[in-house]
Amino acid sequence: MEKLRNLINITDLSTQEIEELIQVADDIVARPEHYQDICQHKKLATLFFEPSTRTRLSFEAAMLELGGSVLGFSSANSSSAAKGESVSDTIQTVGNYVDIIAMRHPKEGAPVVGASRTSVPIINAGDGGHFHPTQTLTDLLTIHRKKGRFDHLTIGLCGDLKFGRTVHSLIEAMTRYDSVEFVLISPNELQIPNYLKHLMDEAQVKWSETTDLETALPALDILYMTRVQKERFFNEADYIRLKDSYILDLDKLRHAQEELVIMHPLPRVNEIATEVDDDPRACYFFQALCGKHIRMALILFLLGITTGGTQNV
C-alpha cells in the first residue's frame, strides 16, 4: 500500500495546498451537514506523550464532527512509554489500529521517527520546542479570516521566540508570501534562533529585533503573543526571571492600530491581561475555533477524502 502523506513541518505543504485547506475549512462552516458523516468508520489516534488541552481536544472534536472515532492517551504516564516502550514501537503498534495518528512528544524529531514506522499518516501535534504545524495552519486560517490575505502584513512576534515552536513554524510559513515583515520582540535571552534569521534573509523578508513592545506596536497589523514556557527551561531561575517580560494590557493597546489582530496560541498565563479579552482586536479564542476547522480539513486531506467540491463562501 502506498504510504500516505504526513505533516511533520508546515513546509511539507505547498502554499496551494494550504489555500485548499483554508477553502475546505471555510466550506465546513458554510455546509456542516455535508461533512458530519464523511469520516464514518475512520479512526484517529491522539498520542500525547506530553499534556495538552487545546490541541488534543481540537483534534478529537475535529474527528468527531467528521463522523469518525477517536482513541489514544493524554500523557506518557498513561501509555506504555511509562514502561520504557520506544516511540518506534508505540507507533508501529498503534498504526495497526487506526487510520491516522496525531502525536505530541516532548522530544524534537519524535514524529519523524514515528512516520518511518507506520504506513498511516502522522500529524505532528508538537515536538518539543521544534515544530507545531497544525498550530501554524490554525494561525494561517485566523489571519486569512481576519485580514483576507497573507501578503503585505507586518507581524509582531512577542515573548519567547527561542523555544516558541509556534513562532518558528509561523515564520517558515509566512516567508513564502510577498511583502511580509516581521518585528521580533523578545528579551535578549529568548531571541529567535539563527537558522530562522538565515531563512528570512534568504527569502528576502524584512525583519527587525527589539526588546520594546510599546514602541513596536503602532506599526503592527498582527501581534502574536506567546507564553514563556516553563517546561522548556532546564533552570527554573531563568524561567522566573523571564516569565513576565511582556504583559499586554489595554494601556499598551492605546498605541496600536484599530484593525490590529491580537493572536496567542494559548494557553496564556499572564502575558495578556484578561481586560484585553473583550477588546474587538482580541482574536485568540476565535483562533482556537479556527484550530478545529483547519484540523478537520487536514484530516480529510491526509486521508485522501475528497469533499465533492467546495462552495464559494
Add this chain to the structure above:
Amino acid sequence: MNIDGVTTGIVLDHIEAGKSMEIYELLKLDRLDCSVAIIQNADSTKYGKKDIIKIDEDIPLDFAALGYLDNKITVNRVHNHELVEKLHLELPHELVDIIACNNPRCITSVEPSIVQKFKLVNPDTKEYHCIYCDSEYHR
C-alpha cells in the same frame, strides 16, 4: 625514512597533517592482520604537510565517513603494484551513524536505538542538520 610500497591494498593520501590517527580509529584499522603504515607530516607540494596511511590489503571503506572527516583525502587502490583506482572524496550528502546529535532535546538523546542521521544543507560551510531535530553541525 623508508616505507615499503603496497603490493595489493589501499593508500590514503593527502590526509590533513595530524589527522591520520583519527582516520585510523574511524576505520578500525587496529583490527586488521595486515601491515598498516602511518606516515605523519610528510612533505606535500599541495598542502605543505600531509599524513598518509598505507594498508596492505584491499578492504571495504566507508567513503561517507572518510569524506566527512576530510574530503581532501585521495583514495588509491593498488593491485599487484599497479594503481587501479584513484578516488577523490566529496562531502557526503547524508551521514548515517557517523556523528551523534548532542541536542539534549532531540529524540535520539533518549532512544539510543534510533539511527543517527544528518543531511548536508550547505556544502560551502560544511553544515549538516540532524534529520530529527534540525540541530546544526559544522565540520
